[in-house]
Amino acid sequence: MWRRFLTKKCMSTSRAxxxxxxxxxxxxxxxxxxxxxxxxxxxxxxxxLGVGAYRDDEGKPVVLQCVRNAEAEIAGTDFLESVxxxxxxxxxxESVKLVYGKNTDVVREGRFAGVxxxxxxxxxxxxxxxxxxxxxxxxxxxxxxxxxxxHNIWRDAQVSQNTxxxxxxxxxGLHFSALMDDVKNAPDRSFFLFHPCAHNPTGVDPTEExxxxxxxxxxxxxxxxxFDMAYQGFASGDLDKDAKAIRIFLExxxxxxxxxxxxxxxxxxxHRVGCLGVLCADSKQAIAVKSQLQQIVRAMYSSPPVHGIxxxxxxxxxxxxxxxxxxxxxxxxxxxIRMRATLRQSLEKLDSPLNWEHITNQVGMFCFSGLSxxxxxxxxxxxxxxxxxxxxxxxxxxxxxxVNYLAKAIHEITKSSREA
Ligand code: LMR
Numbered sequence: 001m002w003r004r005f006l007t008k009k010c011m012s013t014s015r016a017x018x019x020x021x022x023x024x025x026x027x028x029x030x031x032x033x034x035x036x037x038x039x040x041x042x043x044x045x046x047x048x049l050g051v052g053a054y055r056d057d058e059g060k061p062v063v064l065q066c067v068r069n070a071e072a073e074i075a076g077t078d079f080l081e082s083v084x085x086x087x088x089x090x091x092x093x094e095s096v097k098l099v100y101g102k103n104t105d106v107v108r109e110g111r112f113a114g115v116x117x118x119x120x121x122x123x124x125x126x127x128x129x130x131x132x133x134x135x136x137x138x139x140x141x142x143x144x145x146x147x148x149x150x151h152n153i154w155r156d157a158q159v160s161q162n163t164x165x166x167x168x169x170x171x172x173g174l175h176f177s178a179l180m181d182d183v184k185n186a187p188d189r190s191f192f193l194f195h196p197c198a199h200n201p202t203g204v205d206p207t208e209e210x211x212x213x214x215x216x217x218x219x220x221x222x223x224x225x226x227f228d229m230a231y232q233g234f235a236s237g238d239l240d241k242d243a244k245a246i247r248i249f250l251e252x253x254x255x256x257x258x259x260x261x262x263x264x265x266x267x268x269x270x271h272r273v274g275c276l277g278v279l280c281a282d283s284k285q286a287i288a289v290k291s292q293l294q295q296i297v298r299a300m301y302s303s304p305p306v307h308g309i310x311x312x313x314x315x316x317x318x319x320x321x322x323x324x325x326x327x328x329x330x331x332x333x334x335x336x337i338r339m340r341a342t343l344r345q346s347l348e349k350l351d352s353p354l355n356w357e358h359i360t361n362q363v364g365m366f367c368f369s370g371l372s373x374x375x376x377x378x379x380x381x382x383x384x385x386x387x388x389x390x391x392x393x394x395x396x397x398x399x400x401x402x403v404n405y406l407a408k409a410i411h412e413i414t415k416s417s418r419e420a
Pocket of ligand 1: 031050051052053147149200230
């Protein structure tokens, strides 16, 4: 009776023990928070140069025609349960062909362990988890700078991180000698993450000759090259050209890992379609590696959503749809290349005292402008132009109608600066 009274009293007057009192807000994500700030701005002039997702010349997200056609083809398909193993292995195989090109023999030889992944982030996360389980003492070497989420992914997988030098701020280009020194000086058998094309955030890619040297040095050091292929097609408009770096490594006999994403080049960001592939020495290893990856997937999210997978595999298995997709990738890449040229010209026409050659020298979705965090803040406050704090411009947000406004805004905040 007394106990019942006490319990009742407790329930009615006191709050439940505070489980989460010690939890503070997590730091804002440097990329997604740009969109939040942009959405909160009511100015008609506002421009979002934050997230790296394609927009057309009206600033609108695009559903590719190949995706529309594939959607019509799969309409009515029974996809309430997971897709069959055949569809899933086919997706992995077709994805791999996109990066491996004629080196796809390794798939036929059964040396390839591949699984579908939740876009590029999911593929990287799976690999990070796999790395921690199999090589718990090894760090991942990330380029400095790299996509901010790489740091989160390897941190959450509890893999230690090192960086290798990549970018030279003075030239706004590649710091090749420093990169080579860091590859050389890392302990033998280290894991290195490379962006095979359209480096995020710098837009700076090594040349073919430089990739050959990087591959040679990695081979000498027995490093494991892991490629995050998030923007295939966006550097040159050609899927094969953009896979050149990986193909150089394959020709040199490396066992490579690769994260692939269809978020950008098929405009399927919301569908989370991607693939993780690990090349092994023989089929016995590949079977074992694949089973380990499948075990990680099973515990993490069991299986990926199927609608996006059906879209991608429909496109990759139909010659006409695939050709249409390649044309559409080129249209997207060409628009970005045009916007780079126009932005640079507009700044030069304004007699900017600064050199803007890097806008057209850099490639892919991003331009690493060289603007300081203070200048980025000023652009947002005074001109309603939003980009990440490191000065990365997502060129997809630049359009024929906002490029002159953008150039003027950049000019206004930089005109009293001098080249370093
Ligand atoms: C980016 O870097 O903006 C894109 O990769 C989108 C993202 O998820 O961060």
